[in-house]
Amino acid sequence: MERLNRTSCPAAKQYTEKIIQFGEGNFLRAFVDWIVWKTNQKTDFNASVVVVQPIDRGMVEMLGEQDGLYHLNLQGIDKGQRVDSIERIDVISRGINPYAEFDAYMKLAEQPEIRFIISNTTEAGIAFDPACKFTDAPASSYPGKLVQLLYHRFEYFKGDPAKGLIIFPCELIFLNGKELKRCIREYIKLWNLGEAFSAWFENHCGVYCTLVDRIVPGYPRDNAAELCEKVGYEDRLLVKAEIFHLWVIEAPKEIAAEFPADKAGLNVLFVPSEAPYHERKVTLLNGPHTVLSPVGYLSGLDTVRECCEDPVIGRFVDKVMYEELMQTLNLPEAELRQFADSVKERFVNPFVKHFVTSIMLNSFPKFKTRDLPGLKTYLERKGALPEGLVLGLAGIVTYYKGGKRGDDEIVPNDDAAIVKLLADLWAAGDVRKVAEGVLAAEFIWGENLNAVPGLTDKLAADLALIQSQGMRKAVESVL
Numbered sequence: 513m514e515r516l517n518r519t520s521c522p523a524a525k526q527y528t529e530k531i532i533q534f535g536e537g538n539f540l541r542a543f544v545d546w547i548v549w550k551t552n553q554k555t556d557f558n559a560s561v562v563v564v565q566p567i568d569r570g571m572v573e574m575l576g577e578q579d580g581l582y583h584l585n586l587q588g589i590d591k592g593q594r595v596d597s598i599e600r601i602d603v604i605s606r607g608i609n610p611y612a613e614f615d616a617y618m619k620l621a622e623q624p625e626i627r628f629i630i631s632n633t634t635e636a637g638i639a640f641d642p643a644c645k646f647t648d649a650p651a652s653s654y655p656g657k658l659v660q661l662l663y664h665r666f667e668y669f670k671g672d673p674a675k676g677l678i679i680f681p682c683e684l685i686f687l688n689g690k691e692l693k694r695c696i697r698e699y700i701k702l703w704n705l706g707e708a709f710s711a712w713f714e715n716h717c718g719v720y721c722t723l724v725d726r727i728v729p730g731y732p733r734d735n736a737a738e739l740c741e742k743v744g745y746e747d748r749l750l751v752k753a754e755i756f757h758l759w760v761i762e763a764p765k766e767i768a769a770e771f772p773a774d775k776a777g778l779n780v781l782f783v784p785s786e787a788p789y790h791e792r793k794v795t796l797l798n799g800p801h802t803v804l805s806p807v808g809y810l811s812g813l814d815t816v817r818e819c820c821e822d823p824v825i826g827r828f829v830d831k832v833m834y835e836e837l838m839q840t841l842n843l844p845e846a847e848l849r850q851f852a853d854s855v856k857e858r859f860v861n862p863f864v865k866h867f868v869t870s871i872m873l874n875s876f877p878k879f880k881t882r883d884l885p886g887l888k889t890y891l892e893r894k895g896a897l898p899e900g901l902v903l904g905l906a907g908i909v910t911y912y913k914g915g916k917r918g919d920d921e922i923v924p925n926d927d928a929a930i931v932k933l934l935a936d937l938w939a940a941g942d943v944r945k946v947a948e949g950v951l952a953a954e955f956i957w958g959e960n961l962n963a964v965p966g967l968t969d970k971l972a973a974d975l976a977l978i979q980s981q982g983m984r985k986a987v988e989s990v991l
Contacts, residue, residue, distance in 0.1 A: 516600075516745035518579040524602040527552060527560035532620055532661075534566045534631035534654055536575055536607060538730040538870075542753040544630055544682065546584055547773050547780065549603045554776035559628075560605040562620060566633045566654050572607035574748060580604030583747050585732060585739055587863030588755035595755045596863060598739060610657060614649040617657075621665035624675065628771065629658065631692075632682040632724075635877040636927060640695040646703040655695035659703070662696075662717065666709050676716030678767060682724045684798060685881055686790055689721035689762070718767065723790045725758040725797070727816075727858055729866035754864050758793075762786040788843070795841055796848070797855045798882045800833045802875065803904020805868035806911040810983035812918075816866040820859045828900060828987045829859075836898040840889035873925045875908045876956050884957070888964070897970050899990040906974035907983065909950055913938045930956060943979060947972035 514520040531548065533540060544561075551557045563580070565572040585598045610617035620626060631637070633654045644656040651657050662677065669675040681688040696719070700710050732739060732752040740747055759773070759780045773780040783789070801816070807828060808819035819825045833855070838848050859866075883901050890898040912924040912934040924931050930953075937949040947968055951961035962968045977986045 513740065513744070513746045516578050516581050516583075516743075516747045516749075518581065520745065521581060521600070524579075524581055524600065525552075527558050527603060527605070528625050529562050529605050529623060530559040530625055531561045531628040531630060532626060533561045533563050533604075534629070534637075534657070535633055536563045536565055536571045537632065538751045539724075539726075539728045540630070540632050540682070541582060541601065541604075541749070542584055542728040542751045543724060543726045543757060543759070544632075545601055545603050546753075547757070547759065547776075547778055549599075549601050550778055551771075551773045551776040552603065555772045557772055557776075560603050561630075562626075563604055563607040564617060564620075564657075565607065565609045565611070566631070566637060566657070568609075568611040570609065571749075572609045575604065575607040578747070578749055580606060581747075582749035582751065583739065583743055583745075585750065585752045586755050587752065588858075588861050590755045598743060600743070610650040617650065618661065618664050621661050622668050624669075626665075627678060629661075629677050629679045630682060631658075631680075634874050635683055635685055635881050636874050638681060638683050638685055638688060638692050638695060640698045642702060644699070646699075646705075651699075653695075655692060656699055658692075659696055659699040659705070662713060663705055663709055666712050671708060671712050673712070673716045676712065676718070678770065679717065679719045680722050680761065681719070682722055684724070684794060684878075686787075686794070687721050689719045693719040718763065720767065721762040721786050721790075723758070723760040723786045723793060725793050726753055726756060727861070727864060727866055728753040729864050730870050732865070733867075734865055752864065754858060754861055756858060758789075760786045760789045791841065792843060792848070792851055794882055795837050795886055796833060796852050797858075798878070799837045799886060800829055800855075800859075801871050802878045802882045803832055803901060803907065804829050805871040806875065806907030807904055807983060807987060809868045809872070810907055810910060810917065810978070811987065812984075814867055814869075816868060816871075817860050817862070817864075819868065820856065824984060824987055824991070827991050828903075829856075831991065832898075832900040832904065836890055836900050837883075837886045839893065840886040872908075872911065874927070875911070875924075876926060876930050879905060879908060880957055884961075891964070897964075897966050899970075902967065902970045903974050903986060903990050906971055906978060906986070909934065909946065909971070909975060910978050910983070943975040944968075944972045947975055 518524050583598050583600050587596050608617050637654045641653040644651040644653050681692045729752050757779050761782050763782050768782040804819045808825050813819050820829055833852050887901045914922050937946045
């Protein structure tokens with residue numbers, strides 16, 4: 513079977529490079545790049561995507577071997593009809609690793625047709641690191657890399673107002689555009705890049721808040737060979753996703769005119785405020801995801817659907833979603849319950865096998881943004897800690913202990929400092945010290961969570977119960 517690339521597949525189309533995308537992972541390829549592909553089909557957008565690898569290790573090399581081509585398998589129920597499609601996505605023109613090809617990366621700033629920058633560098637990606645230097649090749653942080661590119665574009669085009677860029681961060685941070693803009697301003701100030709550049713950025717570049725929603729299990733490990741046989745190519749970048757998609761962009765109508773995805777029959781909304789969409793989605797979809805994953809995995813389950821259908825873990829998911837997180841939101845209960853019910857339907861989509869290990873990348877930053885606000889609000893409103901959420905945190909802490917689950921090696925995937933902290937804490941063998949040390953890590957939480965009333969005691973008790981009786985018994989104790 514031939515390897516998928518533009519030589520073996522000459523029918524793949526070529527478009528004009530208009531978009532720089534920071535991130536080459538499954539989500540962006542199954543969501544943003546698919547939206548660009550559909551928009552090309554339905555409108556005269558005619559855009560291709562240059563992918564920039566945001567960290568020093570990634571998949572750009574594999575992307576290059578396939579000339580940016582890959583297949584997307586969408587599965588689910590759409591308007592009552594079963595969908596099980598597989599389509600070749602051809603909008604990625606090339607990939608660049610700025611750690612190995614810094615000059616090529618900076619050259620992107622000189623292309624006049626480039627108009628958009630899109631990113632998904634996980635919740636940990638949008639951060640200001642004062643250790644970054646303007647002369648680094650490249651800056652280690654994503655905002656730092658972005659400022660290097662923007663400044664080169666400003667200089668190359670001599671401050672031309674028409675060469676500003678439209679920036680859509682897709683990281684799951686509330687008001688992600690405002691946070692990214694804050695980081696950019698910090699670098700402009702730190703690096704003394706001047707008032708002229710600062711004015712060009714403020715007046716001619718737009719950084720817009722967005723919310724993205726699509727469950728993307730990733731590479732279809734269970735039936736990849738069957739799908740490759742179906743399309744007739746060996747495709748190592750195959751990706752599977754649910755049919756549901758939603759992209760909410762807080763931007764004016766003139767931006768919608770330039771990025772006409774809403775005109776292509778797609779669920780892309782340009783709105784005055786993405787806040788209500790964001791809070792509802794992050795709390796009732798991503799919040800349960802983040803805690804069900806370690807709890808389910810340590811209970812012997814591998815997929816989100818298995819967790820929801822399990823007689824014990826399924827009740828845990830319902831407890832977290834309906835009894836805890838839903839109680840922290842301010843929208844009408846009937847509306848929240850309807851949305852939560854639709855989320856549960858998506859979780860048990862029979863066509864999508866969403867492995868919980870794929871959700872556990874960067875679990876601590878995810879818990880901070882997705883579940884910690886709900887934990888605090890619940891405590892404030894109810895006068896007690898939400899038992900399910902605290903047990904979910906205990907599950908994350910236990911997962912980061914490493915070791916084995918049966919024959920499977922447990923390998924936490926997070927910031928090196930977090931992984932080291934957990935390894936050091938667990939090495940002491942005292943669950944109380946583990947709980948205190950994790951909660952005291954201000955570099956994770958931005959505060960000392962030992963100050964949250966009762967949290968240290970509850971987390972330590974849950975960790976002890978998991979260690980002595982196993983996760984499933986610990987779950988039963990909160991039900």
